[in-house]
Amino acid sequence: MKKWISILITVIFVFSSTMLVFAAPAPEETTKVRIGTQPWIGYGPWWIAKDQGLFEKYGLEAELVDFIEDKEVNAAFASGDMNAANIATHTALKLFSVGLDLKLVLVEDISTSADAILVSNEISSIADLKGKSVAYEEGTTSDLLLNYALTQSGLSLSDISPVPMPASDAGTTLLSGDVQAAVTYEPYISEILKNNDSIKILYKAEERPGLISDVFVVSAKWAQGNEETVRKLLQVWDEALQYYQENPEDARKIIADAVGSAPEDLVTAFDGVQFFDVNENQKALSGDFLTTIQDVAMVSQSIGLFETIPDFSNLIDASYVD
Structure with a gap:
């Protein structure tokens, strides 16, 4: 008799445990x-x-x-x-x-100084970009900043020699001397300035906040x-x-x-x-x-x-x- 009672208790325990598992809430779907x-x-x-x-x-x-x-x-x-x-x-x-x-x-x-136009030291103004080679990525924030800066100085893209390329390459191209100016953004700006003290920032995005x-x-x-x-x-x-x-x-x-x-x-x-x-x-x-x-x-x-x-x-x- 004790043996059957023991078996019955075991069955009830197993059944109850199983029901608890099924009753547990499912984890929230990701x-x-x-x-x-x-x-x-x-x-x-x-x-x-x-x-x-x-x-x-x-x-x-x-x-x-x-x-x-x-x-x-x-x-x-x-x-x-x-x-x-x-x-x-x-x-x-x-x-x-x-x-x-x-x-x-x-x-x-919004970028204040994290987007900029970099130039060699002999260039001191946007007007000095006339006739110069400028590296930048077309259709990007670099394109936007360059055009705005040129417009503010009465110039346009027709006044410079555009050199289209990714923003990641523009700064290094300036370092190599293949262009006289480059438009790019951070972290590329800091990397370029760290590697060559003959390069400087000419124009920053803060000239038109939110642009x-x-x-x-x-x-x-x-x-x-x-x-x-x-x-x-x-x-x-x-x-x-x-x-x-x-x-x-x-x-x-x-x-x-x-x-x-x-x-x-x-x-x-x-x-x-x-x-x-x-x-x-x-x-x-x-x-x-x-x-x-x-x-x-x-x-x-x-x-x-x-x-x-x-x-x-x-x-x-x-x-x-x-």
Whole structure:
């Protein structure tokens, strides 16, 4: 009798344990998202988020896909291979103007001194660039900055000898003496200045605040079924930016590692970038940045990104930062 009671107790225990296993709540499903990026410190908070596990905190499995040239990340996003992308403001305008269904949901940063025109010491003004060879990447922030600087001095591209090439190569080409000027951005600026004291900065992006800026865009079609994911991504950005502000030394090391430079070589680069959190975006996306977009559009039109300036009223979606 005792033997049968023992067997019965065992069966009940096993059955109860099995039911508990089946009754246990299933783990929350992870949402996958692919984000296009480049080795630019303005996108640094995403690498901080990756390092600090912030994507996982919000149930996201984020793949940060790095590209070297603007055209590469633009093509990947336009093809639908990326759900979201970090791109320059003028690039967002260009993609929107050709009919790409995207939404600008976050202003990430503006460059003050992290984008610049570098020259050899004998050149002292933008006017001195007349007739000179200038290396820059067409259709990028470098193109935008160069054209704006030339226009402010009464010049145009026809007054110089353009030498198109990736921004990553422009500075080294200047070092070799093959051109007299180069337009590029950090970390390339710091690397060039560190290696040759005969090179100097002639013109910085701070001459027109906001002209060189970066935004976070998402596929409108993808966002329609992933509104909560977009909001979570902005929360991740906000927390990563908070970490940057509270732990600047460690945060800058994370970003420097991601872009392939030493933190001590990027001090001026970090100082030349202003980040925007979600609260600041609430004001920017409904006010100040709208004016900036119009200025960027005018310069973009002058460099041939589009013939007529389109209506950008449907480009920005501020609902995710409200």
